[in-house]
Amino acid sequence: xxxxxxxxxxxxxxxxxxxxxxxxxxxxxxxxxxxxxxxxxxxxxxxxxxxxxxxxxxxxxxxxxxxxxxxxxxxxxxxxxxxxxxxxxxxxxxxxxxxxxxxxxxxxxxxxxxxxxxxxxxxxxxxxxxxxxxxxxxxxxxxxxxxxxxxxxxxxxxxxxxxxxxxxxxxxxxxxxxxxxxxxxxxxxxxxxxxxxxxxxxxxxxxxxxxxxxxxxxxxxxxxxxxxxxxxxxxxxxxxxxx
Amino acid sequence: xxxxxxxxxxxxxxxxxxxxxxxxxxxxxxxxxxxxxxxxxxxxxxxxxxxxxxxxxxxxxxxxxxxxxxxxxxxxxxxxxxxxxxxxxxxxxxxxxxxxxxxxxxxxxxxxxxxxxxxxxxxxxxxxxxxxxxxxxxxxxxxxxxxxxxxxxxxxxxxxxxxxxxxxxxxxxxxxxxxxxxxxxxxxxxxxxxxxxxxxxxxxxxxxxxxxxxxxxxxxxxxxxxxxxxxxxxxxxxxxxxxxxxxxxxxxxxxxxxxxxxxxxxxxxxxxxxxxxxxxxxxxxxxxxxxxxxxxxxxxxxxxxxxxxxxxxxxxxxxxxxxxxxxxxxxxxxx
Numbered sequence: 001x002x003x004x005x006x007x008x009x010x011x012x013x014x015x016x017x018x019x020x021x022x023x024x025x026x027x028x029x030x031x032x033x034x035x036x037x038x039x040x041x042x043x044x045x046x047x048x049x050x051x052x053x054x055x056x057x058x059x060x061x062x063x064x065x066x067x068x069x070x071x072x073x074x075x076x077x078x079x080x081x082x083x084x085x086x087x088x089x090x091x092x093x094x095x096x097x098x099x100x101x102x103x104x105x106x107x108x109x110x111x112x113x114x115x116x117x118x119x120x121x122x123x124x125x126x127x128x129x130x131x132x133x134x135x136x137x138x139x140x141x142x143x144x145x146x147x148x149x150x151x152x153x154x155x156x157x158x159x160x161x162x163x164x165x166x167x168x169x170x171x172x173x174x175x176x177x178x179x180x181x182x183x184x185x186x187x188x189x190x191x192x193x194x195x196x197x198x199x200x201x202x203x204x205x206x207x208x209x210x211x212x213x214x215x216x217x218x219x220x221x222x223x224x225x226x227x228x229x230x231x232x233x234x235x236x237x238x239x240x241x242x243x
Numbered sequence: 244x245x246x247x248x249x250x251x252x253x254x255x256x257x258x259x260x261x262x263x264x265x266x267x268x269x270x271x272x273x274x275x276x277x278x279x280x281x282x283x284x285x286x287x288x289x290x291x292x293x294x295x296x297x298x299x300x301x302x303x304x305x306x307x308x309x310x311x312x313x314x315x316x317x318x319x320x321x322x323x324x325x326x327x328x329x330x331x332x333x334x335x336x337x338x339x340x341x342x343x344x345x346x347x348x349x350x351x352x353x354x355x356x357x358x359x360x361x362x363x364x365x366x367x368x369x370x371x372x373x374x375x376x377x378x379x380x381x382x383x384x385x386x387x388x389x390x391x392x393x394x395x396x397x398x399x400x401x402x403x404x405x406x407x408x409x410x411x412x413x414x415x416x417x418x419x420x421x422x423x424x425x426x427x428x429x430x431x432x433x434x435x436x437x438x439x440x441x442x443x444x445x446x447x448x449x450x451x452x453x454x455x456x457x458x459x460x461x462x463x464x465x466x467x468x469x470x471x472x473x474x475x476x477x478x479x480x481x482x483x484x485x486x487x488x489x490x491x492x493x494x495x496x497x498x499x500x501x502x503x504x505x506x507x508x509x510x511x512x513x514x515x516x517x518x519x520x521x522x523x524x525x526x527x528x529x530x531x532x533x534x535x536x537x538x539x540x541x542x543x544x545x546x547x548x549x550x551x552x553x554x555x556x557x558x559x560x561x562x563x564x565x566x567x568x569x570x571x572x573x574x575x576x577x578x
Contacts, residue, residue: 002343003340003342003343003344004340004343004344006340006343007329007332007340007343007344010336011329011331014331015331078327078328078329078330079323079325079326079327080327080328080329081327082288082291082293082321082323082327083327083341083344083388084344085292085293086291086292086293086316086319086321087316087341087344087345088312088313088314088316088317088345088346089313089344090312090313239293239294239295240295
C-alpha cells in the first residue's frame, strides 16, 4: 500500500501538477488577502483570516476535481488498472492509498497558505486558536470533496469528464446551502431541516467562526468515509458486472 | 498449479466464455490459442483476478482467486495485452514501484529489478521515460514487471505482439528459459509461435474450448490419411465429375489453377481404400495425373478446422480432423 501511495505522490510532485495547483490556490488566496487588507480602511469589513478562508473555499472547491480527476480515470484509460487490480493489494487498500496521497497534496496546498498568517503575525496579532479551528474545518470539508472527486473519477475512463462531473457536483454541494435557505424549502420545515443537516457550508461556518463542534467533526469524517466506501464498492461493482 | 473449472463469463447478455475447464501443470508452458475475439483475454483476465467470473472457479497453487485473492495473486505475474506501464515514469522507477506493489521485501527490490531488467535486456533503458520507448521496449518493460516477485505462474497475453522478428525469437528463448521455475500460460493467435514453445495447447473459439492436446499429437494430426492433394491436367469440370462419381469421396475443394490446363484439388475421402479407385478412374478417363499425395495439413489448417467447427469439445485433435468442416471457407486469416 505504501508503494502505491508513494508512486501517487511522486506523480504529483515529480510533475508541475501539484505546484501549479498550489500556486493557483496561493494566487487566489493572496488576492482575497490583499483586498481584505485594503478594505480595512473602509471599515465595512473586518479583517479576519477565517473570513478569508471561508471565501476561499468557494474557489478552492473547484480546484479539487482537477486534483482528483486523474486518480482512477487515467488508470483505466492507460490500462494500468489491470496492474493494480491483479496485484496482491485489495481494492480497499488501492482506494485508500490514492485517497491518502491526494489528501497529502491537499495538506501541502493548505500549508502554503500558512505563509499569510505567519507574515501577518510579524507585524500584527493573529488569533491562532480560531485560525487552527478554521484550518481543521477547511481540511475536513476538503476530505469530503476529495472523496467525491475520486468517486467520480472511478466512474469514467476520461479524466476531463471526471473533472467536469466533479465541478458539477461541487457546485451542487455549494448550492445545497442556498437551496436550504430558499423560500420554497423553508416553507417545509422538515425538508428544510434535512437539507440543512446535509449542507456542509453551514457546518463550515461554525469552524470559520472559531467554533469546534463534535457534531460537525463526526459529520465530515463520516461523510468522507461513506464516499470512500462508495468508491470501493463502485470499483468492485464494475468488475463484477460487465465493463 | 492452476485449475480452471467450469468458467463462464457474461458481459451483459453476451457470453464471452462458456464453461471452460482446463489445468496448467507445474513447470509447463501451456499455449492458449484462438482467433481474435475468441475469449482468450477474458479468460486470462479472470485467471489473473482482474475480472471475476460469472460462474466457475480458478484455483492457483491451492488458493481460490476470489476467496483468497491476495495469496493467489502473489503467485501470479501477469502481462496483459496492453503492457500496464505508466508513461510518466522511468523504467527503473516503474519496476521498483511494481516490486513494492507486489510486496517484495524492501531489501530485495533492487536485486530483483536488476535481474528482471537484465533478463529482458532493458538495463540500458533504465533512466528513460516509458513514454519515449518504442512499442517493443514497452512490451519488454511490461514483461519485466510480470517477473517481479518471482511468481510461480506467468500469464502472458500475446507477449510477442508488436515485436520485430529478432525480438520475437528472444522472447521465445526467454519463455523457454523461464520454464525451469515457472508455470506459464501463453496466449497467441499465431500458431508457429505456440508450437515453438508450448508442450500443450488449449484451442478456444467463440468462448468454448475446441481442443486440448499436446503439440506432439497436433503434429501427428498434421498428416491426414483421408485427405488427398491432387494435381492434374485437363478440364476441371470433367475431373470433378469423375471424382464425384467415385463412392467414398466426401468432398472436393474448389480447383485451384496452377498453370495453363493444370489444376490442384483437395479431395476428402471416407477412408483410405478409395485412393486406388481414384487413381484408376482418372487414368481410365485419360486425365494426366501430375501429382497425388496425402495432404499435409499445416498447423494453420488444423487450427482453422478446429475453430471453424461449432461442434462440442473433443478429447483429441485427431477426432476433430476426422470431421469435415461445416464451412469450406474460413473467416479467419491465417498468419
